[in-house]
Amino acid sequence: MNILLLEDDLILSAELSKFLESNRFTTDRIYDGETFLRQIKSNSYDLYLLDINVPKINGLDVCQTIRSFDKNTPIIIISAYGDLSDKKDAFTRLADDYLVKPFQFEELLLRINSLLRRKVPSDTVDQDIIRVDDLIINKTEQKVFRAGNEIALTLKEFQLLTYLAEAQGRTVSKQQITENVWEHNFNTNTNTVEVYINFLRKKLDKDYKVKLIHTRSGFGYYLNPL
Numbered sequence: 001m002n003i004l005l006l007e008d009d010l011i012l013s014a015e016l017s018k019f020l021e022s023n024r025f026t027t028d029r030i031y032d033g034e035t036f037l038r039q040i041k042s043n044s045y046d047l048y049l050l051d052i053n054v055p056k057i058n059g060l061d062v063c064q065t066i067r068s069f070d071k072n073t074p075i076i077i078i079s080a081y082g083d084l085s086d087k088k089d090a091f092t093r094l095a096d097d098y099l100v101k102p103f104q105f106e107e108l109l110l111r112i113n114s115l116l117r118r119k120v121p122s123d124t125v126d127q128d129i130i131r132v133d134d135l136i137i138n139k140t141e142q143k144v145f146r147a148g149n150e151i152a153l154t155l156k157e158f159q160l161l162t163y164l165a166e167a168q169g170r171t172v173s174k175q176q177i178t179e180n181v182w183e184h185n186f187n188t189n190t191n192t193v194e195v196y197i198n199f200l201r202k203k204l205d206k207d208y209k210v211k212l213i214h215t216r217s218g219f220g221y222y223l224n225p226l
Contacts, residue, residue: 001116003020004027004030004049005020005029006030007051008054014029015105019105028045032055033062036057038134038148040066041133041145047074047115050063050075050077069129069136074112076098077098079100081100130166132225135204137162142155144158170222171219173220174193193221197213197221211225
């Protein structure tokens with residue numbers, strides 16, 4: 001089981017990691033919210049531990065961002081803030097549990113194991129989530145994120161992007177796109193597909209170093225980080 005820990009207290013972070021690893025958990029340690037959100041785009045975890053008062057993006061905002069595309073991975077807030085209003089805020093953002101510092105590590109372990117026993121199997125959780133590098137497509141909610149940023153797409157743009165992503169790096173032709181995305185055979189000599197590919201490039205690739213949408217001259221288009 002893999003746990004991602006957001007805790008900027010270096011001593012507590014190290015102690016927690018050592019304790020969890022002694023109980024057969026693999027733990028990655030992150031010290032600010034911005035780096036944490038980048039980390040979860042390229043790695044898979046079974047549970048998140050979030051402190052609230054951390055640099056760049058606080059733990060509550062991190063929790064809310066996670067829940068915008070992942071409703072199932074358990075989240076435990078670990079915080080020195082013990083007021084009911086703080087707990088209410090965390091649960092409003094769909095955290096699964098809240099533990100006030102200082103706490104006994106054994107209690108944390110009990111709560112982790114309890115949540116993991118109730119966790120939906122990963123193959124069920126991820127069946128409507130497509131990940132390509134730092135791109136996440138939530139098919140159920142029709143939402144798209146890149147590097148933690150939500151990208152606003154029209155319905156047809158979303159359908160085109162999903163079709164490219166489900167091809168898993170294979171090149172798809174204009175004819176295949178029109179048949180599967182537009183669901184009819186309009187004249188492939190028109191530039192409708194090219195126009196929508198350009199729309200996606202402007203929204204998904206323009207502001208990012210790694211480009212995802214590529215043209216294979218004479219064959220079609222594919223989605224892959226290059």
